Amino acid sequence: MTDFKAWAADDAARHIRIPDESDDKYSRGVLGVITGSDQYPGAAVLGVEAALRTGVGMVRYLGGERVSSLVLQRRPEAVASEGRVQAWLIGSGTDHANREDAAHALAAVAIAQALPTVLDGGALELHDGATGPVVITPHYGELARVLGVPKDDIVADPAVWAVRASEELGVTVLLKGHRSYVAGGGVALVAASAPNWLATAGAGDALAGILGALVATHTAEIASVETTLARLAASAAVIHGLAAHRASAGGPLTILDLAEAVPGTIAGLLRHG
Numbered sequence: 376m377t378d379f380k381a382w383a384a385d386d387a388a389r390h391i392r393i394p395d396e397s398d399d400k401y402s403r404g405v406l407g408v409i410t411g412s413d414q415y416p417g418a419a420v421l422g423v424e425a426a427l428r429t430g431v432g433m434v435r436y437l438g439g440e441r442v443s444s445l446v447l448q449r450r451p452e453a454v455a456s457e458g459r460v461q462a463w464l465i466g467s468g469t470d471h472a473n474r475e476d477a478a479h480a481l482a483a484v485a486i487a488q489a490l491p492t493v494l495d496g497g498a499l500e501l502h503d504g505a506t507g508p509v510v511i512t513p514h515y516g517e518l519a520r521v522l523g524v525p526k527d528d529i530v531a532d533p534a535v536w537a538v539r540a541s542e543e544l545g546v547t548v549l550l551k552g553h554r555s556y557v558a559g560g561g562v563a564l565v566a567a568s569a570p571n572w573l574a575t576a577g578a579g580d581a582l583a584g585i586l587g588a589l590v591a592t593h594t595a596e597i598a599s600v601e602t603t604l605a606r607l608a609a610s611a612a613v614i615h616g617l618a619a620h621r622a623s624a625g626g627p628l629t630i631l632d633l634a635e636a637v638p639g640t641i642a643g644l645l646r647h648g
């Protein structure tokens with residue numbers, strides 16, 4: 376039985392890259408985002424919103440015309456054209472069964488670039504063709520789909536399945552739930568900072584955006600230290616949970632409220648650990 380280390384606020388605080396005076400938008404990290412679809416355009420908006428509020432040099436959003444337009448309406452800071460990126464976030468708000476859409480073709484090109492990549496939603500299965508370090512962010516139902524096992528098996532022992540999935544697939548796994556289990560690079564971490572109010576549509580899309588930003592701003596560490604992706608994934612879950620608490624204040628929350636709470640959450644972590 377693997378021992379999971381509890382990942383807390385002070386751990387997450389050590390995984391936030393603070394820009395210094397030599398930084399520019401490229402040196403801070405550019406996150407390429409291929410998310411959303413005509414069926415689920417909101418997922419793209421939520422992921423981009425969360426990534427920008429987590430802190431990144433630039434978000435490059437690549438997707439269909441309608442989704443791009445919604446993303447830009449909400450976040451004119453996003454750049455909707457191809458160019459240099461340091462990391463990818465792919466798949467939130469896409470359907471794994473639809474391999475014909477524009478996003479899928481873009482994703483195939485992206486995963487061949489050997490850059491650190493977050494795979495979510497309909498892109499989880501793309502881990503197979505990826506050439507760089509990958510972190511996948513399934514919920515229990517999605518991990519069951521990816522591994523081809525009954526969802527009840529995952530529900531019965533999520534920690535064991537997170538480790539098994541990481542070993543079988545050769546990726547870092549962030550298995551989402553009330554407790555989120557992370558396994559990869561030989562470490563096993565658990566984050567349990569979120570209120571149950573977070574069980575609401577779009578929460579996972581925001582988590583993927585937060586993680587995408589952390590990954591894009593730590594690419595040198597990811598290349599040199601094998602445990603980095605796992606530590607960033609657990610840190611994203613902690614930031615997500617703490618921002619949910621801040622947005623909730625004991626009551627219901629919306630995901631845009633959560634995203635709005637992310638900068639204050641990070642500032643609090645940097646002040647107090």
Ligand SMILES: NC(=O)C1=CN([C@@H]2O[C@H](COP(=O)(O)OP(=O)(O)OC[C@H]3O[C@@H](n4cnc5c(N)ncnc54)[C@H](OP(=O)(O)O)[C@@H]3O)[C@@H](O)[C@H]2O)[C@@H](O)CC1
Pocket residue numbers: 414415416417418419466467468469470495496497514515516517526576577578579580
């Ligand atoms: N605003 C937007 O644009 C939004 C877009 N979204 C996008 O939608 C896409 C589809 O994602 P989805 O997970 O919603 O797929 P969906 O077919 O419902 O689930 C498949 C089965 O899995 C299970 N299951 C689900 N959740 C579970 C959980 N947390 N924990 C455990 N089990 C869970 C459940 O199984 P059951 O309960 O029936 O056994 C269900 O039948 C994806 O790309 C996502 O990004 C969403 O983020 C919403 C907001």
Ligand SMILES: Nc1ncnc2c1ncn2[C@@H]1O[C@H](COP(=O)(O)OP(=O)(O)O)[C@@H](O)[C@H]1O
Pocket residue numbers: 513514551552553554555569570571572573574575576577578579580581582615
């Ligand atoms: N009961 C709960 N308590 C705390 N967090 C939860 C709970 N249920 C779900 N979450 C969190 O909410 C998010 C749900 O993600 P996901 O199922 O992918 O949602 P969506 O697809 O709607 O974006 C995950 O980050 C998960 O950890």
